Amino acid sequence: MAKKELRARKLTDFVRAEAAALGFDLCRITTPDSIPLAPERLREFLANGFHGTMGWMEETEERRANPKTLWGDVRSVVMVGLNYGPDEDPRDILGKPDKAAISVYARNRDYHDIIKGRLKEIATRFAARAGEDVKVFVDTAPVMEKPLAEAAGLGWQGKHTNLVSRTHGAWLFLGSMFTTAELCLDEAERDHCGSCRACLDACPTNAFPAPYKLDARRCISYLTIEHKGPIPFEFRQMIGNRIYGCDDCLAACPWNKFAASASEMKLQAREDLKEPSIAFLLTLDDAAFRTFFSGSPVKRIGRNRFVRNVLVAAGNSGDAGFIDQCKALAQDASPDVRGMAVWALSRLMDRPSFNAYAAARPPEDDSDVLEEWLIAGV
Template sequence: MSDDLKKRLIEEARNLGFVACKLCRPWDVPEVRARLNAFVESGYHGQMSWMADRMNWRGDPSALWPEAQSVIMLADSYAPEHDPLDVLNHSESGAISVYAQNRDYHDVVKKRLKRLARWLIEQRPCEVKVFVDTAPVPEKALGQAAGLGWQGKHTNLVSREWGNWAFLGSIFTTLTLPTDPAETDNCGSCRACLDVCPTNAFPAPYQLDARRCISYLTIEHSGPVDTDLRPLLGNHIYGCDDCLAVCPWNKFALKASDMRYAARDDLIAPKLADLAKLDDAGFRSLFSGSPVKRIGRNRFVRNVLYAVGNSADAGLTETARSLVENPDPAVSDAARWAIDRLGRAGSAK
């Protein structure tokens, strides 16, 4: 009976647009606690204090909800139709991570998960909890335990069937359902993701120092970014896709099933000069419904000014100068840095 339910569950997940649906037990990731401890003890989490605060749950999914007997892991493709690395060749534009070029994936994925969870309850009375990247759940480790893919050298989940462009979601349930075999590592000798990182954020394969990761620096890090790292940010202004984009397994990437993941034309390569002019109202309007909105105007403009400084475009000097007196210290500091860097670039010609 449970085998039949699992088969129908997978079919329903596919009907809802998920590219994969596999199962494991909450306790199938015993290695997570030691890895998390090593990550935090090394200080790799930077300002993300919430990782240290919730280590008990994040290190042991079965502690999050002891009654849960099965974890349904799902993958939702957001593979881009354009080359996400192309914008890096246009220093007058800002690079926004693919996942943030349209609607907030949390909302889209969670609605699908809830529909699937309701379907499951209708088939068999049970309790369920759904999670999408907002709770202390080690989604990538559970994804590997369930057989969705493996954690690659860039620490993200990679699949032989859909590459690494996918959002992960999970449904914890009190039902005991048949599990799937864990996936094995298929990175081989490839180092593409490690070698492409502009900031050398990987101390070793399968290890990430978030303090050097562009995604962390442009999204999670508050205040000024270390001056040694600013030149390495290039024109990344929200997140970074470099290590994901070069993964050779993306030749199997599946088209995103939801148009809300399709990049908005105005966010593929927005002009830095236009972005720097955004006040709070303009920022909120431009990024309404986007995950970019969560970091706020000041942090975003700080990032834009670092990109301005890295552009070597003297024409953007006045753009930076207009923000020198900005009341936010990180913004005014970034503006002064950008002016100085543009001046140095001009004198070097």
């Protein structure tokens, strides 16, 4: 074996061992030029407006489409995966209208911080061993992690556009380490979806215009996390009690049943985030929200957007026990909260009671909230 090849093999073995020691379930390697189709697919996604109000995707298009643009010196891309598969079917909570469904990935500490911390440990030791430069990225950077993960062999992008692994199903956090070192490469994974369309059929809002294409504007994850202002009326009932994200397409994937057991270092969900009560979540002011969701990715959307989501769930619950809480929130300082409280009340109160309540309401000057009163028929 040539000296160059031997060095690449030793460094590859080293980085894999480090990744395993820090709890990563998968570690594969590819090159920065391994995703030639990604730029065109991204361009089509943006041209169709499927990104909604996520303007940062347009702003970072060039860097996102080509890893070399992000860092010209990179020779190898190390992709890691961390299993976060739930111990139960996350869709079970959808039949409990008094409870709130929080996406599985957000039921513990922010995975960005955890994975980036572990990757930095690997990068530090790898750089010292290899004498090469390294950079680590986790989701928030303009890196197309799913196509790179597919090219590296971690899995393939399923018809729901998320990564699917033959050993861990649809539940993988991804991270990447770019390096100037030349490493041994893995083979890309091929598509194993076949004729299955379980993920597409599971979507409550028909967010997939075609297999392998996602219109984020119809996606509950986008609507409850990225979307600002009132949630479009047509989607409110479809959201049900999903207050942060949506796991339906992931949970429907048949490959989940073949998933290997997770490592002991898998993130464990907080018990109080598995089935939090809507009644409790409606009580959160800004300080209580920040405290309750400290360290959680939920915290990033802010209290007002979060309570807006909870009010949608309350309105869909059919439970008149939420009326008093919704009335209190109809006086909230946030127009997003006031507006959604109006919608919730219009669904929870009988018509005569709602009309009487509306007649005695205080003056309102926010256009979005006034629109909600019009939608409610007042």
